[in-house]
Amino acid sequence: MNLFEFQGKRLFGQKGIPIPEGHILTSTDELDKVTFPAVFKAQVHSGGRGKAGGVKVCNSREEAKEALGHILGMTIGGLPVAAVLAEGLAEIQEEFYLSITLPAGSKKAMVMFSPAGGVEIEKVAEEDPEQIYTFYVDPFIGITGYQIRHMARKLGYGDVRDLAKILTSLYDVFISNDATLVEINPLVVTPDGLLALDSKVVLDDKAVIRQKELFDSISVENGSLPGMEQEEAKDDTITYVPLDSGSVGLISDGAGTGMLTLDLIRDAGGEAACFCEMGGLTSPEVMYSAMEKVLKDPKVKSLLVVLIGGFNRMDEMAEGIVRYRDEKGLEVPISVRMCGTLEEEGEKIMKSAGLPICRDLLEAVRTSVQMAGRE
Amino acid sequence: MSALINENTNVLVAGITGKSGALQTRVMKEYGTKIVAGVTPGKGGQELDGIPVYDLVQEAALEHRIDAAISFVPAKAVKDSAFEIIDSGIKFLVLTMEEIPSQDVIEILNYADAHGTRILGPGTAGLIAPGKCKLGAHPPMMYMEGDVSIVSKSGALSYEIGKSLTEAGIGQSTVMALGGGPLWGMTQRDAIALFQEDPQTKVIVLLGEIGGTMEEDAADFIAEHVTKPVVSMIVGRAAPEGKSLGHAGAIVQGNKGTAQSKIAKLKEAGVQVGRTPQEMVEIIRKIRGDN
Numbered sequence: 001m002n003l004f005e006f007q008g009k010r011l012f013g014q015k016g017i018p019i020p021e022g023h024i025l026t027s028t029d030e031l032d033k034v035t036f037p038a039v040f041k042a043q044v045h046s047g048g049r050g051k052a053g054g055v056k057v058c059n060s061r062e063e064a065k066e067a068l069g070h071i072l073g074m075t076i077g078g079l080p081v082a083a084v085l086a087e088g089l090a091e092i093q094e095e096f097y098l099s100i101t102l103p104a105g106s107k108k109a110m111v112m113f114s115p116a117g118g119v120e121i122e123k124v125a126e127e128d129p130e131q132i133y134t135f136y137v138d139p140f141i142g143i144t145g146y147q148i149r150h151m152a153r154k155l156g157y158g159d160v161r162d163l164a165k166i167l168t169s170l171y172d173v174f175i176s177n178d179a180t181l182v183e184i185n186p187l188v189v190t191p192d193g194l195l196a197l198d199s200k201v202v203l204d205d206k207a208v209i210r211q212k213e214l215f216d217s218i219s220v221e222n223g224s225l226p227g228m229e230q231e232e233a234k235d236d237t238i239t240y241v242p243l244d245s246g247s248v249g250l251i252s253d254g255a256g257t258g259m260l261t262l263d264l265i266r267d268a269g270g271e272a273a274c275f276c277e278m279g280g281l282t283s284p285e286v287m288y289s290a291m292e293k294v295l296k297d298p299k300v301k302s303l304l305v306v307l308i309g310g311f312n313r314m315d316e317m318a319e320g321i322v323r324y325r326d327e328k329g330l331e332v333p334i335s336v337r338m339c340g341t342l343e344e345e346g347e348k349i350m351k352s353a354g355l356p357i358c359r360d361l362l363e364a365v366r367t368s369v370q371m372a373g374r375e
Numbered sequence: 376m377s378a379l380i381n382e383n384t385n386v387l388v389a390g391i392t393g394k395s396g397a398l399q400t401r402v403m404k405e406y407g408t409k410i411v412a413g414v415t416p417g418k419g420g421q422e423l424d425g426i427p428v429y430d431l432v433q434e435a436a437l438e439h440r441i442d443a444a445i446s447f448v449p450a451k452a453v454k455d456s457a458f459e460i461i462d463s464g465i466k467f468l469v470l471t472m473e474e475i476p477s478q479d480v481i482e483i484l485n486y487a488d489a490h491g492t493r494i495l496g497p498g499t500a501g502l503i504a505p506g507k508c509k510l511g512a513h514p515p516m517m518y519m520e521g522d523v524s525i526v527s528k529s530g531a532l533s534y535e536i537g538k539s540l541t542e543a544g545i546g547q548s549t550v551m552a553l554g555g556g557p558l559w560g561m562t563q564r565d566a567i568a569l570f571q572e573d574p575q576t577k578v579i580v581l582l583g584e585i586g587g588t589m590e591e592d593a594a595d596f597i598a599e600h601v602t603k604p605v606v607s608m609i610v611g612r613a614a615p616e617g618k619s620l621g622h623a624g625a626i627v628q629g630n631k632g633t634a635q636s637k638i639a640k641l642k643e644a645g646v647q648v649g650r651t652p653q654e655m656v657e658i659i660r661k662i663r664g665d666n
Contacts, residue, residue, distance in 0.1 A: 043541050102477055104587050105558035107484045139482050180477055207476035237473075239621045255555055255621025256529020259610035262620075264651060266613040277621035279473075308534045310500050310512030311395070312648055340514040340534060361535065362653065 001203045004043040006085045007218060008199030008308065011177055012184075015169040018195045022087035026226055027072070028065050034086045036060055040067055041085045043225075046077030046128055054081065057089065072226075082225040095186035096155055097121055098167070099200075100137075100174045103180075108136040109174065111143070111167070115155050117186035125289065143171050162193045177214060178207030225289045236286055237279025240293045246271030247372040249300035249332070251290045253278050253312045261306050261365060270369030282312045287320025295332070303334045304368035307346075314338050314346025322353040333371040337364035377504035378524060378549040378569040378576065379467060380443060380492075384508050387435055387465065388413045389446040389456050391423055395471075399512065400426065403445075406509040411439040414456075436463045443467040445501065445510050450466030453497075454479040461492045469510050470496035470560070480558045487560065494560025495553065500530025502551040502585075513537070513550060521546015523659060526566035527582035528553050528589070530624065532610060536582060538551055539652035544636055545659060550573040555622030556587065563593040573599050578604050580655070583647070585611030586625045586632040590638050598644040604662045605646045608655055609634040 003011075009019045023033040024043070042054030049055060060063040074081045095118035100111050116124050116131045124131055128293050130282075133154050135147055148167055152160045166187065174182045183200040208215050239255070248265055250272045252258035258277045265272050276294050278286050294300060307317050321336065337358045338346050350357045358364050386403075390396040391413025401424055404410050410426050412435035419430030432444075444465050448456040450472050460468050468487065475483075475497050476549040487494045495502065501511015506520035512530060523545055527533035530552040537550050551566050553559055565580055570576045579601070583590035591607065597605050609636040611625060612634040619626045627633050636649050647662075649655035 102481065102558070105559060105562075105589055107481065107558070108489070109481065135562060139478070139485050175478065178476055178478055204477045206450070206474050207478070209474075210476065239619070240636050241615075241618050241620060243615055252531070252621075254529055254531020254534075255625060256527065256532030256582070256584060256610055257535055259614060259620055259625065260608075260652075261537065262614065263610055263612045267651070272613075275618075275620050279621070308514075308517075308538070310514055310530050310534060311399070339538065340517070341512075343516070362651070366477075 001205060001215060001218065002045050003199075003201040003203065003218065004045070005041065005199050006043060006083070007221070008182070008201035009196065011173050011201060012170070012196050012199055014066070015172045015176075016167045017166055017173070018193065020087040020090055020195065020197065022085050025068060025084045025086055028068050031061055031064055032358060033035065034064065035088065036064070037089055038064070038086045040064065040086070041345050042076060043083045043085055044076045044081050044082040045081050046079050049076050052076045057178045082222070090197060091190050092188045093191070094189040096189070097185045098156075098170065098187045099183035099185070100170060101180065106136070109145070111135050111137060112153075113151055117188075119228075123187065128244060129329060137171065143168055150342040157189065159193060162355055164234060166194050166196075173201075175273065177201075177339050178204045178211050180204045236289065237281045237288055238286065238293065239275070239277045239279060240290075241275040242297065243272055243274055245299075246273040247299055247301040248272050248368050249274060249294040249297065249303045250306070251276045251278070251294055251304070253282060253317070254308065257306055257308055260335065261304070261361070264362060264365045265304070265369060266368050268369040270372055273297055278312075282316065284316045284320035284323060287317050288324050291321070291324045292328075300332055302332050302368045302371040303330070304364060305334065305336045306364065307336070307338045307340065309340030309342065312341060314340060315349060318346040318349035322349060325353065325355065333368075335364045335368040335371065350353065376503045377507060378566075378573040380502060380504050380508040380510055380549070382407070382507040383409070384442045385409050385411045385440050386508075386510065387411065387439075387441045387460075389432070389444055389460060390448035391415055391426065391428055392418045392421070393447055393449070399447065400424070406515055408508045408510065411441065432459045432463045432465070434463070441465050443469070443510060445469040445471065446578070447471055447527045450475045454483055458486060460553075461487055461490050466491060467493045468495070469499060469501045470494060470509060471499060471501060473498035473555075477558060483580060484558070484560055487568065490623050495551070496560060497554055497558070499554035500533070500552040502549060504549050505547050511552070513552075516549060517541060517545040518534065522548055522577040523580060524548045524570040524573065524578075525550040525574040525580040525582065526553065526563050526570070527551070528555060528563075528584055529582070532582050532584075536580060536608070536652055539656050540659065543656045545656070545663070545665075548573060550597060555625070559589075563589050564596045567593055567596060567601060567605070571603055576603065578606065578659055580659070581605055581607040581641070583607065583624050583637055584622065585614050585620070585627050585634050585637075586622070587625040588632075590637040594640045594644040594646065597646060606649060606655060606658050606662070607641050607646045608651075609637045609641070609651050612650070
């Protein structure tokens with residue numbers, strides 16, 4: 001789950017990281033709270049808000065009224081601005097970059113920092129990679145003193161105690177909230193020490209089992225912001241990715257087989273209309289709702305179901321397919337490749353419902369591509 | 376022989392009395408896997424299909440020699456259970472559960488490394504040594520005993536290639552799935568190192584997918600250390616950019632993590648690459664000198 005800047009900053013503040021004093025605004029009637037001059041920043045789950053005009057410094061209430069109205073009505077990166085954060089201006093001497101992440105394939109959290117903050121870190125990585133430093137944190141030891149001294153040296157920042165406070169607090173935010181990313185860009189040097197001018201926080205969706213209160217409070221808060229709908233809780237493990245063109249609706253019971261089938265569809269001269277993978281928890285209901293998701297798309301001219309059961313049971317899959325056909329009807333031709341755990345039981349259910357199956361993947365792919373090509 | 380497991384491997388099942396644990400235990404036992412003990416706190420003294428159930432892993436370890444453990448413990452309790460297994464001196468642990476909080480996975484992997492326990496997973500279908508031992512979900516009818524070993528991130532993709540090989544009369548030594556990521560214990564490189572040492576393995580199959588750099592790391596290792604023929608297939612050639620396809624790590628960003636770049640790197644390392652299961656079978660057939 002992605003947090004807005006003001007939500008991330010709230011978590012920072014709770015752990016003692018200095019942040020500018022600010023107010024969250026959702027209408028021009030709320031300007032009384034703000035002392036000028038102030039900076040008005042769009043709250044949106046998208047990068048590049050500065051370039052898009054979503055950040056503006058205002059010196060007076062009159063000026064702010066217009067700017068605020070404008071920013072609140074903006075769409076950035078295809079997403080509506082949910083609110084505006086108004087903050088006092090900081091006296092900036094230097095800008096650093098600091099983040100903690102769990103990189104894919106890593107066994108430890110990684111701290112990344114750079115003396116070149118305030119711009120997109122991807123840009124620094126491309127243009128000036130030697131300005132980016134990283135080190136890893138042992139989960140049972142935490143951040144060590146020498147790592148902080150090393151970092152102070154590379155940043156050219158003399159106040160090691162100030163830096164230690166920021167970094168250990170940020171690590172605390174990362175651990176205690178089950179984040180997968182915490183980022184401060186820029187982390188600025190002011191006459192009073194370091195200050196977190198921005199925040200980016202991503203929470204680990206898998207940790208919802210022990211962070212329910214935090215997840216719930218963010219969802220409720222998001223639902224109260226204009227332009228934001230209350231997110232529906234996801235109660236299955238289905239991944240559904242609609243694709244731009246294509247006419248073959250694809251459902252698979254494994255990500256790897258799904259990707260292979262995507263390739264085979266293209267090799268056979270077709271294109272998939274979507275990628276739909278049922279995930280680790282399958283049942284007749286999951287099969288049913290996967291079909292519902294895929295067949296809602298009018299682009300779909302034939303349905304290809306690719307099943308190779310390990311933990312997944314073919315009798316249950318067949319039950320889900322037949323139930324969907326009986327209750328909702330099938331308006332497009334269906335091709336099912338079914339094999340694996342309880343394949344004979346599954347085949348029996350399909351056959352007695354008059355639905356054909358095949359065992360060979362390539363044959364199933366060719367059939368469905370051919371059927372999708374027919375109008 | 377097979378890598379990591381064989382007909383003499385004594386197995387402990389953690390979370391043996393849960394729905395998934397009990398079902399999978401029966402299927403594994405029926406296959407011939409030597410399951411000597413199960414653990415579920417509070418269920419000690421019971422039996423499941425003649426397998427004794429203990430409250431504590433240490434109690435089970437006192438009564439039985441245990442070579443490997445497989446865990447069906449729910450995400451909330453899996454970290455503690457894994458620590459208990461590692462502290463009991465068990466050197467190989469398969470973590471089947473998918474939805475484990477990332478920071479718990481990090482702690483498990485680091486604790487295991489420090490104590491010399493190998494972790495396969497999390498979120499893995501496990502591994503099978505056809506005809507000898509099955510630890511996880513691999514459907515038995517897809518496999519037969521032989522000399523090809525397979526490592527795959529995706530479980531289903533390893534079944535797919537196992538099935539194609541078996542139908543072509545080519546058997547397997549060990550078939551291993553690593554899990555969909557983005558955090559892993561064992562990697563493709565680790566598996567290939569084991570296959571290189573396994574006397575039964577004559578041909579190594581590496582099944583990869585878009586995203587991350589695990590295939591590239593494996594290619595570096597193959598170029599330096601592997602003398603056996605390696606055949607690979609990378610899925611997601613037709614994947615759109617910027618979209619995660621079922622596995623958290625399976626995503627192409629810009630020109631990074633594409634199937635094409637992985638294939639090029641593997642070819643440089645001397646790996647033969649097939650595009651489809653049929654092509655894989657043909658390449659392996661030629662290597663083995665079959666007609």
